[in-house]
Amino acid sequence: xxxxxxxxxxxxxxxxxxxxxxxxxxxxxxxxxxxxxxxxxxxxxxxxxxxxxxxxxxxxxxxxxxxxxxxxxxxxxxxxxxxxxxxxxxxxxxxxxxxxxxxxxxxxxxxxxxxxxxxxxxxxxxxxxxxxxxxxxxxxxxxxxxxxxxxxxxxxxxxxxxxxxxxxxxxxxxxxxxxxxxxxxxxxxxxxxxxxxxxxxxxxxxxxxxxxxxxxxxxxxxxxxxxxxxxxxxxxxxxxxxxxxxxxxxxxxxxxxxxxx
Numbered sequence: 376x377x378x379x380x381x382x383x384x385x386x387x388x389x390x391x392x393x394x395x396x397x398x399x400x401x402x403x404x405x406x407x408x409x410x411x412x413x414x415x416x417x418x419x420x421x422x423x424x425x426x427x428x429x430x431x432x433x434x435x436x437x438x439x440x441x442x443x444x445x446x447x448x449x450x451x452x453x454x455x456x457x458x459x460x461x462x463x464x465x466x467x468x469x470x471x472x473x474x475x476x477x478x479x480x481x482x483x484x485x486x487x488x489x490x491x492x493x494x495x496x497x498x499x500x501x502x503x504x505x506x507x508x509x510x511x512x513x514x515x516x517x518x519x520x521x522x523x524x525x526x527x528x529x530x531x532x533x534x535x536x537x538x539x540x541x542x543x544x545x546x547x548x549x550x551x552x553x554x555x556x557x558x559x560x561x562x563x564x565x566x567x568x569x570x571x572x573x574x575x576x577x578x579x580x581x582x583x584x585x586x587x588x589x590x591x592x593x594x595x596x597x598x599x600x601x602x603x604x605x606x607x608x609x610x611x612x613x614x615x616x617x618x619x620x621x622x623x624x625x626x627x628x629x630x631x632x633x634x635x636x
Contacts, residue, residue: 397593404522404592407515411523417516421524425486425588426532432481433532434539437469440477441540444468445547449554458552462559463566465544466537470567470576471632474537476624479583482529483616487591490521491612494595495605503596518592525588526581533580575631582623587616 411418444465452458494517497503503513541563548554567573591612598608 393597396597397589400593400596401589404514404518407512407519408523410515411519417520418523418527421520422528425490425521425524426528429482429486429528429532430535432485433478433536436477436481437474437536437539438543440473440536441465441469441543442547444473444540445544445552449548449552458554459558460562460566461544461548461552461554462561462563465548466541466563466567467572469537469540469544470572472576472624472628474540475533475576475579475583476620478533478536478580479529479587479620480617482525482532482584483587483591483620484613486525486528487587487612487616488609490525490588490591491595491598491609492605494518494521494592495598495608498596498598499600499602499605501600518596521592522585522588525591526584529584529587530577530580533576533583537576575627578631579624579627582627583620586619586623590616590619 445461448464448468449458449461452461452464494503497513497517503517506513506516545556545559548559549556594608594612594615595605598604
């Protein structure tokens with residue numbers, strides 16, 4: 376029993392130690408963000424690598440999520456004679472919840488793992504050490520542009536996910552289920568609020584973008600300089616990033632919509 380408690384305590388201390396190092400890492404990276412204003416090309420390059428290359432999976436997933444959502448909701452709402460409200464329900468589900476969350480999960484799996492693997496390989500091949508020997512701070516030259524690029528990319532991807540999802544729901548609702556197209560759009564415009572719904576969804580996606588990218592770059596930078604260490608860092612990025620998104624989603628939803636009753 377004592378041995379098990381010792382192992383549990385050692386595990387907890389190790390996790391808290393990593394958490395502290397990750398925050399110190401973030402503070403160090405944040406100190407170099409100002410220099411990116413004079414070199415915007417670094418951030419634009421990362422937005423392309425992180426955001427644009429993630430766009431196909433985001434658009435395909437958003438289209439099918441919107442279509443499935445419309446089918447599932449219609450089968451429930453038709454029992455209550457509320458099928459004309461399908462438009463706002465689909466839009467609110469996507470803008471408030473599914474858009475930011477599903478995009479962040481896909482982002483963690485595609486872009487987050489790529490970032491962790493890239494930085495981990497740079498560490499394993501001593502590229503980061505070589506930069507330090509040339510008086511180039513890798514935190515400012517490598518890590519900071521990727522952190523900013525990921526934080527900017529995810530909100531844009533989430534907006535595209537929600538937009539294509541609403542369009543997919545519209546195609547299914549009007550083309551397959553016979554919902555009036557005018558009712559679909561008019562009800563949506565009347566019930567979706569710019570601040571309470573869209574702005575809160577954007578805030579969620581910004582928080583998710585910062586946290587997932589932070590986890591990815593930290594895991595890559597902190598990885599053991601071996602092929603096994605890079606593989607473990609990539610796995611931890613996807614797992615920890617996904618869990619962080621789900622946990623933060625509950626907290627943010629409680630803060631944003633918990634008093635709306």
